[in-house]
Amino acid sequence: MAEQKTVLADAVYERLKARIMDQIYPPRERLNIDALAIDLAVSPTPVREALARLSAERLVTFEAFKGYRVSPLLTPTQVADLMHARRLLEVDAARLAARRIRVPDLIMVEKLLQQILDESASVEVGSWSHGYRQFNQLDKQFHETIVGAAGNQFLLDAYRSLNVHIELGRFYRVFREMDQQQTCVEHAAIVQALRDHDVEQAATAVESHLRATEARVFRLIEKYPHLDSANGAGQ
Numbered sequence: 001m002a003e004q005k006t007v008l009a010d011a012v013y014e015r016l017k018a019r020i021m022d023q024i025y026p027p028r029e030r031l032n033i034d035a036l037a038i039d040l041a042v043s044p045t046p047v048r049e050a051l052a053r054l055s056a057e058r059l060v061t062f063e064a065f066k067g068y069r070v071s072p073l074l075t076p077t078q079v080a081d082l083m084h085a086r087r088l089l090e091v092d093a094a095r096l097a098a099r100r101i102r103v104p105d106l107i108m109v110e111k112l113l114q115q116i117l118d119e120s121a122s123v124e125v126g127s128w129s130h131g132y133r134q135f136n137q138l139d140k141q142f143h144e145t146i147v148g149a150a151g152n153q154f155l156l157d158a159y160r161s162l163n164v165h166i167e168l169g170r171f172y173r174v175f176r177e178m179d180q181q182q183t184c185v186e187h188a189a190i191v192q193a194l195r196d197h198d199v200e201q202a203a204t205a206v207e208s209h210l211r212a213t214e215a216r217v218f219r220l221i222e223k224y225p226h227l228d229s230a231n232g233a234g235q
Contacts, residue, residue, distance in 0.1 A: 012042055013050035020059050020070055021128035021170060031060060031068040057166055073170055076221055082167060083214040089159045090143065090210060091203050094190070096150035098202035101194050105149040112142040113184070113191050120180035132172060135180060140165040142187060146194070146206075168213070171220050186212060 016036070019025045031051065037044045051068050054060045060068045074082065097105075116138045119131075128136075147159045186209035193202035 008042065009046040009049045012040060012046040013053050015040060016047075016050050016054060017057075017059065018127075018129045018133070020054070021133075023170075025070050027070050027072045029070045031070065033067070058163055059166065059170075074167055076218065079168075079171075079214070079217055079221070082162065082164065083210060085162060086159075086164055087207060087210050089155060089162075090147060091207050093147040093150040093152075093155055093159070094193075094202040094206040095199050096152065096155075097146050098194055098197050098199045100151050101149040101197070105145060106194060108145050109142060109149075109191055109194065112138055112145065113187050116142065116180075116187060117184050120184055128169075132169070136165050136169050139183070146190070149194075168217055171217050182212070183209075 016025075025031065033044050033047050033051065036047045040047065051060055051062075055062050055068070059071055061071050062068050116135065119135050119138060143164075144156070144160065148156050150156070186205070189205040190202065190209060193205045
């Protein structure tokens with residue numbers, strides 16, 4: 001019985017998350033637990049549990065006596081600040097990883113790179129549920145494996161706390177415009193530097209990849225200024 005409840009709660013969480021990522025529930029929209037339960041044909045309990053998980057991921061916000069809302073997208077300034085923090089952590093982690101990376105971690109990043117390449121070649125990305133969710137998860141594992149290979153748990157915990165892949169993933173509502181192939185080229189350069197134990201090249205490859213990622217997000221913000229018109233994205 002407990003296992004069935006867990007499965008149901010997970011399913012409700014995934015459905016709500018997909019709707020938020022695809023902006024079926026747009027930024028700032030109020031989320032009523034009873035209405036969601038009726039819509040999903042479940043009791044309020046798994047909805048409440050799912051919203052608590054989504055709150056921990058910063059996809060929804062909660063206010064006492066007001067309830068839940070979908071979180072606004074990051075403003076352009078916040079995106080720039082997030083990517084700045086990400087570069088501070090990941091570039092240094094790449095330097096450490098190039099020195100310290102062990103064979104199992106190197107095998108893992110190579111495996112993830114191949115999975116990302118395969119995903120890009122075989123899946124036509126159309127939405128969070130149809131293509132991008134898997135790509136996003138593989139990309140997250142790829143970067144976390146490299147940061148983890150630095151051998152500093154505090155660094156890894158700090159990186160995970162940024163929730164980078166969900167925060168930036170919300171901008172890819174127009175998923176077909178993602179340049180997955182270019183991302184793979186950038187990832188391959190990182191893997192080669194790690195394989196060569198080239199400290200400075202690893203740092204350069206990660207820095208270049210993160211700046212290119214930031215540029216891709218800003219192009220989307222500029223092209224689609226109404227991704228979150230309420231918070232002024234694109235202004």
